[in-house]
Amino acid sequence: MDPVMVDAHLDLAYNARILGRDLSLSLDRLREVDPHPETPLVTLESLREARVVVAFATLFVDPREGGLEDWQEEVYAQLALYEAWEAKGWVRILRHGRDLEAHLARHREDRILGLVLLLEGAHALASPEELAPLRQRGLRMLSLTWATRNAYAGGNAEEAPLTDLGRALLREMEGLGMALDLSHLAEEAAFQALEAFSGPVCATHANARALVPSPRHLSDQLMEALRERDGVLGLVPFNAFLDPGWKRGDPRLPLGAFLRHKVHAEALLGPKRVGLGTDWDGGFGLEAVPLGLDRHRDLWSLGDEAFLGENWLRWLRSWF
Secondary structure, eight states, X not given: OOOOEEEEEEOHHHHHHTSOOOTTSOHHXXXXXXXXXXXXXXXXXXXXXXXXXXXXXXXXXXXXXXXXXXXXXXXXXXXXXXHHXXXXXXXXXXXXHHHHHHHHHHHHHHOOEEEXXXXXXXXGOSSGGGHHHHHHTTEEEEESOSSSOOSSOOBSSSOOOOOHHHHHHHHHHHHHTOEEEOTTBOHHHHHHHHHHOOSOEEBSSOOBTTTSOSTTSBOHHHHHHHHHTTOOEEEOOOGGGTOTTOOTTSOOOOTHHHHHHHHHHHXXXXXXXXXXXXXXXXXXXXXXXXXXXXXXXXXXXXXXXXXXXXXXXXXXHTTO
8 A cells, every 4th residue: 555644634624615715626726716815735636646545624613703503503514515525526534443444445546535523622512412413423523622712621822721511521522432632722621631531632733832832732741641642643834833933924934843843742752643733724825834845745755654644543543
């Protein structure tokens, strides 16, 4: 089997529905017609070209916009979009362990992208019981927050502890066989969640706080706790997450800025627990990623097969 890539964080449905991007186009064509100031980095074709075998695809609504009814409507609309793509043969939604293994075997021939669905932020759930219908339709992963504080936990932008409702949601996740994504959690809440939750854990898209001192990233202590749970960290090639001095409009950073985070994370987690979580087109574009990374195929320059795909596949197989 040819080497394959796993990207642990892509806002595909958000880009298609909210930003109106036609992800069925080639990347070059999308760049020609896209009206947004950020040059896009991702289409389904560009992922196929790069041999991306699995992407963790989000259901994401901004908690700063609208309210519960709006959030729930959009979450289900994004889920329906992924299902429509699957019906067209563009993707395969991986709902069970048997789906994962069957997909890996078929991908050798058809190169169709497999999706592991991730609800990014629990603010769209009025109660823990609302998770079950989403799980029935294929949701496998959940992050408790997106930056802001909600009924379940504090986020990186509004720090607060895990709540009793958050603990109830984690129990619901355990019963449904779901994984917890620590990304965006306030550090206090993250440690409390690790104590309360016995299921699989990861951080799909975060970098090293030791190099970029922000609560958005993982401290060395949290990386060590993730290692103890055999979790995997997905690193983000986004310049603002690589160098605290970089600002939008500045020249693109060299690849070395990303590799410093990779070296730091691997020293703490071990080389088998670090991978990619690009978050590409998650609020930034080509202008904000390191030089030499113009599309997913260029990511092959960043590491070996373990870093680029096998570490995430091992983690998925351990629980999926």
